[in-house]
Amino acid sequence: MNSFVEVPSGSHFPIQNLPYGIFSRPDGGRPRVGVAIGEMILDLALLSERGYLDGPHLTRLSVFDRPSLNAFMALGRPAWREARSTIQALLRHDNPALRDETELRQRALIPAKSTRLHLPALIGDYTDFYSSREHASNVGAMFRGKENPLLPNWLHLPVAYHGRASSIVVSGTPVLRPYGQILESGADGPVFAPSREMDFELEMGLFIGPGNELGRPIPVEAAAEHIFGLVLVNDWSARDIQRWEYRPLGPFLSKNLATSISPWVVTLDALAPFRCSGPKQAPEPLPYLLSSDDWAYDIQLEIQLQSEKMDRPAVISRSNFRYLYWNMAQQLAHHTISGCNMRPGDLLASGTISGPEPHSYGSMLELAWRGSRPVQLPDSEVRAFLADGDRVTLTGWCQGDGYRVGFGQVSGQILPVQE
Amino acid sequence: MNSFVEVPSGSHFPIQNLPYGIFSRPDGGRPRVGVAIGEMILDLALLSERGYLDGPHLTRLSVFDRPSLNAFMALGRPAWREARSTIQALLRHDNPALRDETELRQRALIPAKSTRLHLPALIGDYTDFYSSREHASNVGAMFRGKENPLLPNWLHLPVAYHGRASSIVVSGTPVLRPYGQILESGADGPVFAPSREMDFELEMGLFIGPGNELGRPIPVEAAAEHIFGLVLVNDWSARDIQRWEYRPLGPFLSKNLATSISPWVVTLDALAPFRCSGPKQAPEPLPYLLSSDDWAYDIQLEIQLQSEKMDRPAVISRSNFRYLYWNMAQQLAHHTISGCNMRPGDLLASGTISGPEPHSYGSMLELAWRGSRPVQLPDSEVRAFLADGDRVTLTGWCQGDGYRVGFGQVSGQILPVQE
Numbered sequence: 066m067n068s069f070v071e072v073p074s075g076s077h078f079p080i081q082n083l084p085y086g087i088f089s090r091p092d093g094g095r096p097r098v099g100v101a102i103g104e105m106i107l108d109l110a111l112l113s114e115r116g117y118l119d120g121p122h123l124t125r126l127s128v129f130d131r132p133s134l135n136a137f138m139a140l141g142r143p144a145w146r147e148a149r150s151t152i153q154a155l156l157r158h159d160n161p162a163l164r165d166e167t168e169l170r171q172r173a174l175i176p177a178k179s180t181r182l183h184l185p186a187l188i189g190d191y192t193d194f195y196s197s198r199e200h201a202s203n204v205g206a207m208f209r210g211k212e213n214p215l216l217p218n219w220l221h222l223p224v225a226y227h228g229r230a231s232s233i234v235v236s237g238t239p240v241l242r243p244y245g246q247i248l249e250s251g252a253d254g255p256v257f258a259p260s261r262e263m264d265f266e267l268e269m270g271l272f273i274g275p276g277n278e279l280g281r282p283i284p285v286e287a288a289a290e291h292i293f294g295l296v297l298v299n300d301w302s303a304r305d306i307q308r309w310e311y312r313p314l315g316p317f318l319s320k321n322l323a324t325s326i327s328p329w330v331v332t333l334d335a336l337a338p339f340r341c342s343g344p345k346q347a348p349e350p351l352p353y354l355l356s357s358d359d360w361a362y363d364i365q366l367e368i369q370l371q372s373e374k375m376d377r378p379a380v381i382s383r384s385n386f387r388y389l390y391w392n393m394a395q396q397l398a399h400h401t402i403s404g405c406n407m408r409p410g411d412l413l414a415s416g417t418i419s420g421p422e423p424h425s426y427g428s429m430l431e432l433a434w435r436g437s438r439p440v441q442l443p444d445s446e447v448r449a450f451l452a453d454g455d456r457v458t459l460t461g462w463c464q465g466d467g468y469r470v471g472f473g474q475v476s477g478q479i480l481p482v483q484e
Numbered sequence: 485m486n487s488f489v490e491v492p493s494g495s496h497f498p499i500q501n502l503p504y505g506i507f508s509r510p511d512g513g514r515p516r517v518g519v520a521i522g523e524m525i526l527d528l529a530l531l532s533e534r535g536y537l538d539g540p541h542l543t544r545l546s547v548f549d550r551p552s553l554n555a556f557m558a559l560g561r562p563a564w565r566e567a568r569s570t571i572q573a574l575l576r577h578d579n580p581a582l583r584d585e586t587e588l589r590q591r592a593l594i595p596a597k598s599t600r601l602h603l604p605a606l607i608g609d610y611t612d613f614y615s616s617r618e619h620a621s622n623v624g625a626m627f628r629g630k631e632n633p634l635l636p637n638w639l640h641l642p643v644a645y646h647g648r649a650s651s652i653v654v655s656g657t658p659v660l661r662p663y664g665q666i667l668e669s670g671a672d673g674p675v676f677a678p679s680r681e682m683d684f685e686l687e688m689g690l691f692i693g694p695g696n697e698l699g700r701p702i703p704v705e706a707a708a709e710h711i712f713g714l715v716l717v718n719d720w721s722a723r724d725i726q727r728w729e730y731r732p733l734g735p736f737l738s739k740n741l742a743t744s745i746s747p748w749v750v751t752l753d754a755l756a757p758f759r760c761s762g763p764k765q766a767p768e769p770l771p772y773l774l775s776s777d778d779w780a781y782d783i784q785l786e787i788q789l790q791s792e793k794m795d796r797p798a799v800i801s802r803s804n805f806r807y808l809y810w811n812m813a814q815q816l817a818h819h820t821i822s823g824c825n826m827r828p829g830d831l832l833a834s835g836t837i838s839g840p841e842p843h844s845y846g847s848m849l850e851l852a853w854r855g856s857r858p859v860q861l862p863d864s865e866v867r868a869f870l871a872d873g874d875r876v877t878l879t880g881w882c883q884g885d886g887y888r889v890g891f892g893q894v895s896g897q898i899l900p901v902q903e
Contacts, residue, residue, distance in 0.1 A: 315734025
């Protein structure tokens with residue numbers, strides 16, 4: 066399947082993908098919904114206005130002329146499938162409907178470089194899981210010893226905590242090094258200082274489509290009806306602040322300084338060919354967490370770091386979404402089993418996705434093993450944690466036969482503390 | 485100062501208070517902003533439409549004809565003071581402007597009993613602090629022993645965690661007993677069962693007015709410009725679920741089943757006469773947490789419980805907001821010191837407000853000391869935790885000279901698990 070829109074080799078955005086995002090046109094107007102195709106963005110607000118997206122579930126001017134995807138997310142899977150099918154047909158090389166309407170085509174397809182990308186959704190609530198066994202074991206081994214790296218609950222439930230929604234930012238937003246309370250080794254009390262242990266966390270996040278009513282859990286089998294799609298997530302973390310503050314209620318200021326996400330939401334339908342089985346779970350989870358479906362996805366992940374001295378980024382880790390022990394359906398079923406209600410646009414992140422090998426770890430804390438084996442950069446710099454000016458870029462893609470379904474990237478540069 | 489509107493003796497809503505809320509008129513129309521006065525609600529949308537609230541900061545139809553207080557909250561203290569002054573003048577017994585306009589007065593003043601009250605704000609983010617030394621010490625003594633009830637960080641920073649915004653409900657909403665994972669004493673693994681340890685937590689919460697930009701902390705001295713007002717909060721908690729899930733990232737499903745708040749937001753201006761000094765803080769907090777102002781308030785608090793067998797509620801605890809060790813200005817300065825951004829309508833709750841004496845504790849966990857001394861109800865029932873059908877009502881007020889500035893109440897009844 067090919068598009069009349071040119072898609073460079075290796076592009077994350079071929080006609081098989083069609084991720085949704087929010088963008089501003091270079092010629093003004095308020096932010097609206099678009100789809101990435103090659104190096105262009107297809108303006109769905111415009112196509113919808115012209116009636117090109119009409120169908121049983123979608124009507125003119127309804128959900129695409131908006132500054133967030135929430136309304137589209139709320140419509141549910143039948144509408145998402147209709148939109149995908151319509152848009153895919155419109156972009157095919159052999160369909161003249163848009164291809165040969167020169168004036169419309171030129172207005173509706175805009176070079177991505179000339180646009181501004183925004184957060185894809187208004188995020189009501191943000192939850193961060195802790196679903197990588199390798200990550201939880203690494204952190205546990207560092208802080209509690211190698212004999213007992215996992216806490217007793219970890220293999221029975223997908224541990225998670227509520228994160229801060231207001232400080233979620235789109236890729237490209239700079240990240241300020243924060244001040245905070247830090248307990249130095251051997252000290253009696255904390256000092257107030259800039260964090261010296263700034264870190265990233267390689268994660269992915271799912272966006273909720275239709276929600277559930279308070280008191281009505283989402284069964285594990287119904288998860289696919291409630292998950293719109295996925296993005297890359299960098300859960301920036303100030304480890305020294307975290308270590309002092311987190312007992313007994315969990316991380317707070319060490320995480321709410323900023324969380325970066327990629328602008329393009331890749332749908333479950335686009336990811337379907339890359340579904341696979343996840344790690345075997347033993348002990349067997351309780352019945353409300355058991356699903357007969359495969360819920361892992363073969364998504365290759367990469368962490369790149371570029372210091373101010375380097376002229377291009379270096380890959381410092383390679384991981385894969387399929388390593389996650391707890392899957393998205395289990396996360397959603399668990400999150401709502403208390404009756405907790407989800408709303409369209411809520412974001413559930415996976416937690417750091419570490420693989421089994423040291424070069425597949427998802428945070429600097431693990432890659433440099435708490436500073437004990439600093440990461441070597443190609444220009445002979447070393448890092449135990451991030452330095453001012455460092456840019457961290459996460460990227461991820463599924464490798465198909467001759468094409469990639471990718472997520473683009475989420476990138477952010479560490480700026481020095483503000484005086 | 486008196487109003488021409490009758491205010492019964494002991495009412496929480498005299499002309500000195502004037503709290504804001506969102507209500508639906510019995511004659512239809514969308515939810516709008518009102519002010520409680522005695523047993524009536526003053527319709528600010530209507531008064532604004534008629535030009536009665538015009539002033540330098542407030543213009544017709546601007547912020548009151550809306551289903552949340554967020555737009556009014558965002559305006560800031562000068563606008564809040566103008567509104568308070570205008571409304572107080574309009575309600576005075578000696579001002580004929582509204583009093584003698586019979587048709588308008590009858591339309592603008594509606595019996596509260598005939599209306600429906602809603603959540604006062606769209607809450608973007610909800611944070612729950614842990615600011616009562618007595619509460620933290622009680623819980624610490626129960627779970628870690630009496631020798632060392634406070635963790636080392638507690639006296640240095642106001643511990644907090646992010647809560648769930650979607651499941652915040654207004655007073656009167658029933659609370660379903662949740663299912664969840666529970667580790668029974670001596671068991672190897674958890675069971676899936678309804679919570680047997682449902683609890684309440686007596687808290688208060690502050691609503692944010694104008695926010696701050698990401699990366700720009702709110703200094704402790706500027707806190708009053710960012711705090712709109714306070715409500716009562718009941719942070720329902722499933723203790724058995726909490727005990728199993730909370731390590732290492734904090735409470736999650738044990739709290740996100742529901743959090744109830746009172747519908748009327750009492751402003752800092754109404755509370756000003758009741759400002760007082762809080763507990764002495766030693767060790768002295770770091771400079772970013774030091775304020776020269778008094779930030780405690782003398783707010784008397786009461787917990788009532790009514791079982792299905794009882795014909796009226798019984799008071800089971802009396803506490804006071806002034807007991808809190810960490811105050812609101814410190815909470816806000818700490819929360820934003822990482823650069824975390826606040827938005828209008830964000831809610832920051834205090835954590836359980838326990839006093840020094842056993843009859844002033846703010847949760848059943850403490851009142852019944854983990855089940856070891858069950859609470860005796862007047863009809864000879866006893867409680868270690870809440871039973872189905874139990875109704876918990878929190879109330880609070882400041883005692884002035886011949887009047888009360890009160891919060892009304894937040895109430896909720898425990899319903900059995902849903903099959």
